[in-house]
Amino acid sequence: MIKLSQRQKEIIDLVKEKQPITSEQLAGKLNLTRAALRPDLAILTMTGILEAKPKVGYIYSKKPSYSILYDYIRNIKAKDIMSKPVVMDEETKVYDAIVYLFLNDVGTLFIENKGYLVGAVSRKDFLKTAIGGTDMHQVPTGVIMTRMPNIIWVEAGDSAYLAAKKIIEHEVDSLPVVEKVIEGSKELYKIVGKISKTNITKLFVKLGNDV
Amino acid sequence: MIKLSQRQKEIIDLVKEKQPITSEQLAGKLNLTRAALRPDLAILTMTGILEAKPKVGYIYSKKPSYSILYDYIRNIKAKDIMSKPVVMDEETKVYDAIVYLFLNDVGTLFIENKGYLVGAVSRKDFLKTAIGGTDMHQVPTGVIMTRMPNIIWVEAGDSAYLAAKKIIEHEVDSLPVVEKVIEGSKELYKIVGKISKTNITKLFVKLGNDV
Numbered sequence: 400m401i402k403l404s405q406r407q408k409e410i411i412d413l414v415k416e417k418q419p420i421t422s423e424q425l426a427g428k429l430n431l432t433r434a435a436l437r438p439d440l441a442i443l444t445m446t447g448i449l450e451a452k453p454k455v456g457y458i459y460s461k462k463p464s465y466s467i468l469y470d471y472i473r474n475i476k477a478k479d480i481m482s483k484p485v486v487m488d489e490e491t492k493v494y495d496a497i498v499y500l501f502l503n504d505v506g507t508l509f510i511e512n513k514g515y516l517v518g519a520v521s522r523k524d525f526l527k528t529a530i531g532g533t534d535m536h537q538v539p540t541g542v543i544m545t546r547m548p549n550i551i552w553v554e555a556g557d558s559a560y561l562a563a564k565k566i567i568e569h570e571v572d573s574l575p576v577v578e579k580v581i582e583g584s585k586e587l588y589k590i591v592g593k594i595s596k597t598n599i600t601k602l603f604v605k606l607g608n609d610v
Numbered sequence: 611m612i613k614l615s616q617r618q619k620e621i622i623d624l625v626k627e628k629q630p631i632t633s634e635q636l637a638g639k640l641n642l643t644r645a646a647l648r649p650d651l652a653i654l655t656m657t658g659i660l661e662a663k664p665k666v667g668y669i670y671s672k673k674p675s676y677s678i679l680y681d682y683i684r685n686i687k688a689k690d691i692m693s694k695p696v697v698m699d700e701e702t703k704v705y706d707a708i709v710y711l712f713l714n715d716v717g718t719l720f721i722e723n724k725g726y727l728v729g730a731v732s733r734k735d736f737l738k739t740a741i742g743g744t745d746m747h748q749v750p751t752g753v754i755m756t757r758m759p760n761i762i763w764v765e766a767g768d769s770a771y772l773a774a775k776k777i778i779e780h781e782v783d784s785l786p787v788v789e790k791v792i793e794g795s796k797e798l799y800k801i802v803g804k805i806s807k808t809n810i811t812k813l814f815v816k817l818g819n820d821v
Contacts, residue, residue: 403656445614446657472818497741506734522733523717529740530708560818563811596807600774603814607683607771 407439411459414449419456472606477562478555480602481576481592486511489518489541493533496540497525506597507573509590510544515580516552516588518544521572547588552577555591559602562594572596618650622670625660630667683817688773689766691813692787692803697722700729700752704744707751708736717808718784720801721755726791727763727799729755732783758799763788766802770813773805783807 403411406429413428414420422440426433440457443449450460485503487496489510500508500522510518520540528543529535551569553562555576562574576592614622617640624639625631633651637644651668654660661671696714698707700721711719711733721729731751739754740746762780764773766787773785787803 442653442656445653472814494741497737501738522737526708526733526737526740527712529737530705530746535741558818560815563815563818567808567812567815596811597778599811599814600807601778603683603810604771604774604778607769607774 404439407443410436410439410443411448414457415459418458419452421456425457473558473560475559475602476555477553477557477559477576477594478592480559480598481555481594482598484509484575484590484593486590487540488512489539489544491540492536493525493528493538493540493543494535496520497529497535500525505573506595507593508540509575509593510540511590514589516547516550516575516577516590518546519550519573519575520544523572550575552588553594554578559594559599563599566594566596566599615650618654621647621650621654622659625668626670629669630663632667636668684769684771686770686813687766688764688768688770688787688805689803691770691809692766692805693809695720695786695801695804697801698751699723700750700755702751703747704736704739704749704751704754705746707731708740708746711736716784717806718804719751720786720804721751722801725800727758727761727786727788727801729757730761730784730786731755734783761786763799764805765789770805770810774810777805777807777810 409429410425413425417424422433422436425440426436429436440449440451444451444457447460449457451457485499485505485507486509487499489512491499496508500506507519507521509516510520518541520543524543524545528538533543551565551571552575553565555578565574566572573593573595575588575590576594577588578591580587580589620640621636624636628635633644633647636651637647640647651660651662655662655668658671660668662668696710696716696718697720698710700723702710707719711717718730718732720727721731729752731754735754735756739749744754762776762782763786764776766789776785777783784804784806786799786801787805788799789802791798791800
C-alpha cells in the first residue's frame, strides 16, 4: 500500500490550515523553491487531495478524485456483499411467517413457488397486517405479500452501487439477488442471495476501515 | 476536478488486461521508453490505482490508496447526513405509536421526557409486541421501549463512519444523534437528529454518483 511522503503530508497540513495558499507561499513556508515543490503539488492535485484554483491558490479538496472513488465503488459487485436469503412458501400463515422472521433475525422474507421468486414480505407489511385486525393465524402470507412483477431485484453481477440506488429509489429494505431462467416464453427468477441496507452499511464500514 | 491523462488511462487498461505486467512490457506495448513511462507509473502507484509487485510487475489495485479513501470517508460527519428524528412520549399507547410510526414513515420512534431522550422503540419491538398477545390499545409505549442508558447514540460531530459502525456492532436500525447537557451531577441527552441504515445507504449512493 503506497503512502504519501512526509513532505506531501506537510503540504496537506499547511493547505488545510492556510487555504487558499499559493505555491509561492507554500514554498516559502517549507524553505523550498517553487520548482522543487512542483512534483509534489502535481501528485496532490492529480489524486484530487488538493484543488488548484487559478489566481487563488491551493485548497484542500473535500472529495477525492472522481475517477478513483467512483471506479472503486462501482467495481464492487452484488455477489461480493450479498447474504443468504430466507425463503418461505405463500401458504404459510402470517403468524408463523412472523415467527420465522424472528427466528432468522431478518427484516424480509422472500416467497418461492417451485423454486422461483413469487413474492416478498417485510417487517413493515407484517406490522401493518398486525394492527389491521386480520386473523394472523388464518390468513396465508400470499394475501399480504408484494407479488411479482412488483418486486425490485438485482443480479449477482450488478454493482453494489446499483443495489443501493434501487433500495433508496424504491424505498425498500431489501432486494433479492436473482438469476434469470427462460422457460418457454416466460422469464423466471431463481433467488441466489439478498442485499439489504444492512449489507450496504457493512460495506460502508469496510470502506472506512483502516486495513 | 482533475482527470487522468489519456496515456494513464491506456496504462490502466493494459494492466487490467495483462496483469501482472512489467514496466518493460508496458513500455513495449506503448512504444515508449521505460524512462518516459516512469512519471505516469509513479502517479498511478501513488494514487493506489496500480500496485507494483517487486519482481512480478504491475497489477490493478482493487482498493484505492488507504489515505485517500479512508481520509475522505472518515471526514463525513454525522451532522452532514442525519435526518429529522420522530419523537413521542412514553405514555402514548402502543397502537397509537404504531399508527404514528406509519404516518411518519420511519422505522424507529425516539421517546422524550421533558425534552430529553429516555427511550427508543423500533418496528421490530412493535411487531414482537403485536404477536405477543398484548392489548396494544391499553399498554403504553414506555413498557416495551428500550430504555436509557441502553440506547446507542452518536454526537453531531462524530463521523458517519462511527455511526455506521455502531449500527452494525449493536445490531440496531437507527441511532439518535444527541447533544449532551450536564444538569447537576447528571448527564442528559437532547435529541438533535437520527442516523439510520437508510442514511448510510443514501450516503453510499452519493459516493458512487458521478457528479
